[in-house]
Amino acid sequence: xxxxxxxxxxxxxxxxxxxxxxxxxxxxxxxxxxxxxxxxxxxxxxxxxxxxxxxxxxxxxxxxxxxxxxxxxxxxxxxxxxxxxxxxxxxxxxxxxxxxxxxxxxxxxxxxxxxxxxxxxxxxxxxxxxxxxxxxxxxxxxxxxxxxxxxxxxxxxxxxxxxxxxxxxxxxxxxxxxxxxxxxxxxxxxxxxxxxxxxxxxxxxxxxxxxxxxxxxxxxxxxxxxxxxxxxxxxxxxxxxxxxxxxxxxxxxxxxxxxxxxxxxxxxxxxxxxxxxxxxxxxxxxxxxxxxxxxxxxxxxxxxxxxxxxxxxxxxxxxxxxxxxxxxxxxxxxxxxxxxxxxxxxxxxxxxxxxxxxxxxxxxxxxxxxxxxxxxxxxxxxxxxxxxxxxxxxx
Amino acid sequence: xxxxxxxxxxxxxxxxxxxxxxxxxxxxxxxxxxxxxxxxxxxxxxxxxxxxxxxxxxxxxxxxxxxxxxxxxxxxxxxxxxxxxxxxxxxxxxxxxxxxxxxxxxxxxxxxxxxxxxxxxxxxxxxxxxxxxxxxxxxxxxxxxxxxxxxxxxxxxxxxxxxxxxxxxxxxxxxxxxxxxxxxxxxxxxxxxxxxxxxxxxxxxxxxxxxxxxxxxxxxxxxxxxxxxxxxxxxxxxxxxxxxxxxxxxxxxxxxxxxxxxxxxxxxxxxxxxxxxxxxxxxxxxxxxxxxxxxxxxxxxxxxxxxxxxxxxxxxxxxxxxxxxxxxxxxxxxxxxxxxxxxxxxxxxxxxxxxxxxxxxxxxxxxxxxxxxxxxxxxxxxxxxxxxxxxxxxxxxxxxxxxxxxxxxxxxxxxxxxxxxxxxxxxxxxxxxxxxxxxxxxxxxxxxxxxxxxxxxxxxxxxxxxxxxxxxxxxxxx
Numbered sequence: 001x002x003x004x005x006x007x008x009x010x011x012x013x014x015x016x017x018x019x020x021x022x023x024x025x026x027x028x029x030x031x032x033x034x035x036x037x038x039x040x041x042x043x044x045x046x047x048x049x050x051x052x053x054x055x056x057x058x059x060x061x062x063x064x065x066x067x068x069x070x071x072x073x074x075x076x077x078x079x080x081x082x083x084x085x086x087x088x089x090x091x092x093x094x095x096x097x098x099x100x101x102x103x104x105x106x107x108x109x110x111x112x113x114x115x116x117x118x119x120x121x122x123x124x125x126x127x128x129x130x131x132x133x134x135x136x137x138x139x140x141x142x143x144x145x146x147x148x149x150x151x152x153x154x155x156x157x158x159x160x161x162x163x164x165x166x167x168x169x170x171x172x173x174x175x176x177x178x179x180x181x182x183x184x185x186x187x188x189x190x191x192x193x194x195x196x197x198x199x200x201x202x203x204x205x206x207x208x209x210x211x212x213x214x215x216x217x218x219x220x221x222x223x224x225x226x227x228x229x230x231x232x233x234x235x236x237x238x239x240x241x242x243x244x245x246x247x248x249x250x251x252x253x254x255x256x257x258x259x260x261x262x263x264x265x266x267x268x269x270x271x272x273x274x275x276x277x278x279x280x281x282x283x284x285x286x287x288x289x290x291x292x293x294x295x296x297x298x299x300x301x302x303x304x305x306x307x308x309x310x311x312x313x314x315x316x317x318x319x320x321x322x323x324x325x326x327x328x329x330x331x332x333x334x335x336x337x338x339x340x341x342x343x344x345x346x347x348x349x350x351x352x353x354x355x356x357x358x359x360x361x362x363x364x365x366x367x368x369x370x371x372x373x374x375x376x377x378x379x380x381x382x383x384x385x386x387x388x389x390x391x392x393x394x395x
Numbered sequence: 396x397x398x399x400x401x402x403x404x405x406x407x408x409x410x411x412x413x414x415x416x417x418x419x420x421x422x423x424x425x426x427x428x429x430x431x432x433x434x435x436x437x438x439x440x441x442x443x444x445x446x447x448x449x450x451x452x453x454x455x456x457x458x459x460x461x462x463x464x465x466x467x468x469x470x471x472x473x474x475x476x477x478x479x480x481x482x483x484x485x486x487x488x489x490x491x492x493x494x495x496x497x498x499x500x501x502x503x504x505x506x507x508x509x510x511x512x513x514x515x516x517x518x519x520x521x522x523x524x525x526x527x528x529x530x531x532x533x534x535x536x537x538x539x540x541x542x543x544x545x546x547x548x549x550x551x552x553x554x555x556x557x558x559x560x561x562x563x564x565x566x567x568x569x570x571x572x573x574x575x576x577x578x579x580x581x582x583x584x585x586x587x588x589x590x591x592x593x594x595x596x597x598x599x600x601x602x603x604x605x606x607x608x609x610x611x612x613x614x615x616x617x618x619x620x621x622x623x624x625x626x627x628x629x630x631x632x633x634x635x636x637x638x639x640x641x642x643x644x645x646x647x648x649x650x651x652x653x654x655x656x657x658x659x660x661x662x663x664x665x666x667x668x669x670x671x672x673x674x675x676x677x678x679x680x681x682x683x684x685x686x687x688x689x690x691x692x693x694x695x696x697x698x699x700x701x702x703x704x705x706x707x708x709x710x711x712x713x714x715x716x717x718x719x720x721x722x723x724x725x726x727x728x729x730x731x732x733x734x735x736x737x738x739x740x741x742x743x744x745x746x747x748x749x750x751x752x753x754x755x756x757x758x759x760x761x762x763x764x765x766x767x768x769x770x771x772x773x774x775x776x777x778x779x780x781x782x783x784x785x786x787x788x789x790x791x792x793x794x795x796x797x798x799x800x801x802x803x804x805x806x807x808x809x810x811x812x813x814x815x816x817x818x819x820x821x822x823x824x825x826x827x828x829x830x831x832x833x834x835x836x837x838x839x840x841x842x843x844x845x846x847x848x849x850x851x852x853x854x855x856x857x858x859x860x861x862x863x864x865x866x867x868x869x870x871x872x873x
Contacts, residue, residue, distance in 0.1 A: 059752065059754060060649075060650060061646035061647075061649055061650050061753065061754060062646075062649075062752050062753050062754055062783070063649060064752075084652055113594070113599070119593060120593065123567060123571050124593070124594060126599060126602060127567065127570075127571045136845060140841040140845070141841070142841055142842050142845045143838070143842055144842065144845075144846075146817070146818070146819050147752060147817055147818075148750040148751065148752060148782070148783055148784075148817070148818050148819055148822070149750075149782050149783075150559055150563065150568065150750045150779070150782045150783070150784040150822035150823055151750055151819040151821075151822060152556060152557045152559075152568075152606045152821050152822065152823055152824070152825055152826075153819045153820045153821050153826060153830075153834070153837055153838075154826065154834065154837075154838065154842075154843070154846050154864065155603060155606070155607055155610075155846040155849055155850065155864075156557070156570065156602055156603060156605065156606050156607075157603075157845065157846060157849065158602075159570070159599045159601075159602025159603055159605075160598055160599055160600075160602065160603050160849070162599060162602070163598070163599050164598055164599075167598075168598075179654065180649070180651075180652030180653070180654065181652070182652075183652070203512045203513070203514075206514065206623075207511060207512075207514060207536075207623050208623060209535070209623055209624065209625050209626045209691075211625075236695075236698065236699070238694075238695070238698055239691065239695050239698070242692060242694065242695060289592040289593065289594055289595075289596075290592055291510075291513040291515070291591045291592060292512070292513050293512045293513055315593055318592055318593050319593070343590045343591060343592070344590075344592055345592070345595075345596045347596065362596045362597055363596035363597070365596065365597050366586065366587070368580060368584045368586045369586055369588065369597065369600065372586075372600060372852055372853070373597055373598050373600070375852035376598055376600075376603075376849055376852055377598075378852075379845070379848035379849050379851070379852055380845065380848075380849075391597060391598070392597065395597075395598070
């Protein structure tokens with residue numbers, strides 16, 4: 001096992017060039033907290049961004065931050081917080097779910113398009129990622145995007161790289177747009193609603209002018225004995241008072257909500273963000289992506305076939321986190337059959353490597369899209385050295 | 396003007412014109428095929444009217460299947476294809492070439508589905524931008540990207556150029572508001588990318604398609620997010636004695652944690668032009684004007700405005716003028732959104748579209764003035780101040796070829812300046828033919844080759860909108 005830790009982009013280019021001829025596959029890691037995502041890959045060499053650290057650009061008045069890929073996410077967040085700003089998309093921390101240790105990096109947030117509950121309103125990591133530098137599979141340093149948030153110059157390779165899990169190149173530097181932190185955050189909590197009522201409540205709230213920034217539903221026995229339906233508002237303090245009042249009125253049919261604020265609320269949202277309900281369990285864990293209103297129906301179909309499953313809803317219902325016994329195909333056939341009629345899809349986030357090696361981790365793609373994806377992989381990485389097969393066979 | 400080169404038409408294709416037109420006639424109904432020179436004429440240019448080329452034929456399909464049949468045929472015949480939405484591109488993104496077939500989506504103008512519960516709409520590519528908002532407005536919803544041409548421009552064109560608008564400071568640009576597309580590829584295959592859910596499996600091909608300027612395929616349908624509008628919105632005018640003070644006020648507002656939905660900047664020449672046209676009540680005794688829009692309930696808007704006014708006063712604001720009625724608010728926006736049209740009434744102009752880091756604003760404004768004056772011309776500036784997306788309008792007389800060339804040269808110098816200070820060539824209009832030859836200023840050969848290799852995955856033979864985006868020399872096919 002060889003570990004390459006370049007400290008400059010030029011070194012990273014040289015390392016890549018040195019393995020092209022032998023087509024030696026490389027794993028790519030930052031803090032190594034998310035190596036369990038995707039299909040297991042067979043590599044004997046690892047290229048780490050741990051030697052590429054440091055914030056390279058921070059202009060609070062321009063709402064932009066740039067950092068070398070190996071910079072700890074915590075350092076980026078601390079730097080922003082010191083100036084009252086934050087990453088808009090509330091990136092998930094995978095350590096609890098995957099049982100991993102180490103320090104998550106800003107590069108991995110980009111490479112995995114890692115978002116959290118705010119995604120429903122503020123966009124995903126890919127929506128805030130405005131520039132990247134990476135080393136492609138030819139050993140060339142490439143840039144796309146830049147440091148300004150409006151930029152349509154040339155093909156948007158930034159989006160392709162976001163969520164490519166290292167299969168297209170080795171990120172050396174990433175630039176994100178940022179937002180001011182809200183003055184105050186309040187979560188409204190309704191108890192005891194069914195999955196269907198929970199979706200309807202959140203749809204009404206999200207379709208109101210009061211801009212909930214996050215909307216989740218935790219069925220009974222996930223967090224409490226009863227179900228919890230949550231809408232989170234972030235704003236100036238006087239607006240919060242007004243908007244929580246208006247929302248409670250608008251949603252009066254569902255009962256009077258509790259108002260949750262401060263550390264207890266923040267801790268609850270961190271658990272949702274990190275899918276921590278499945279931390280330290282042996283379950284296989286899936287993410288289902290659906291239209292919010294379809295989610296309870298798809299979940300009911302899965303529950304009927306696999307009664308041991310547990311789940312909760314984020315993104316107003318558009319994201320379902322689902323856990324079930326890690327046996328056989330980890331429920332893949334049932335789950336995909338349940339979501340496909342709704343046009344949704346499912347990703348296997350956590351399962352033993354043996355299952356991830358046989359069950360497609362990412363939803364299988366239609367033939368033309370698979371062909372295009374493989375073509376894009378080759379266009380970046382002709383020798384197939386970066387994380388071969390991590391997303392799909394050939395990608 | 397003749398500075399921008401077009402590819403030399405392929406004589407072999409021109410010689411086969413009759414045969415190609417006959418082939419197209421077998422694929423679409425007669426009313427969908429335009430062949431006479433007179434009827435082709437409206438398709439010879441777009442909003443970059445200084446350049447025009449008469450296409451070989453124009454096809455206006457009504458269905459995705461027809462688009463697929465025509466694309467497949469053109470691919471097999473080796474005939475270039477120029478996709479067209481509403482033809483409002485300021486960058487020449489829809490300008491054809493003599494050996495090309497234009498495929499226009501204007502007949503595909505139906506809104507297919509509105510789903511308020513899931514806050515998405517499914518529309519055909521020829522639907523105009525404003526029609527989407529028009530359809531959902533009664534329920535209090537809107538489609539966020541709002542380019543100035545929104546009355547005419549199409550969703551398909553917006554996707555091609557990743558269009559922005561005045562309100563993207565808060566709501567993002569097209570790529571942040573599109574969830575799925577139906578894409579027809581050059582071989583005629585029809586692909587669904589994304590959907591009505593928030594993330595798609597696999598590589599983010601949707602993100603690649605948005606802004607690809609018709610070079611990867613033709614989008615025929617899209618699923619877009621619709622958002623609930625705020626309870627109210629109020630634009631307010633802030634007049635400053637200098638552009639520097641206006642720029643500093645913008646930075647200070649953002650620094651105070653306030654993100655207004657829009658912050659638009661106009662300099663004195665632009666104020667004069669727009670006021671003469673729209674009678675919006677713009678102050679005439681200031682050097683720079685900010686239109687800042689806030690949203691929310693009346694009380695919320697009052698509170699937010701009070702914060703903004705305090706900051707503006709700290710930066711020497713001379714005039715603060717709130718809109719007191721919906722009519723006044725509409726007039727304020729009418730002035731801004733008609734800036735290009737109003738300018739066109741007093742002179743010919745070219746509209747540039749670079750983006751700069753906002754901290755560079757005072758320097759760039761000064762340098763732009765010097766550059767344009769150096770060519771003996773005038774410039775009016777309107778732009779999106781919150782995100783640094785500049786739209787200098789360079790005024791000239793198009794009947795004077797020397798002056799026209801100077802205007803184009805001044806524009807190119809300004810775009811190079813944008814790149815030099817850390818910005819980019821285009822914030823929302825796209826590269827088209829206009830900025831194609833400047834791409835080497837922003838990107839090095841490896842960057843461009845990587846983009847072209849990705850392009851080649853979709854179109855190895857450079858048939859899709861081929862004269863755009865990438866310099867004509869040094870093209871990479873795989």
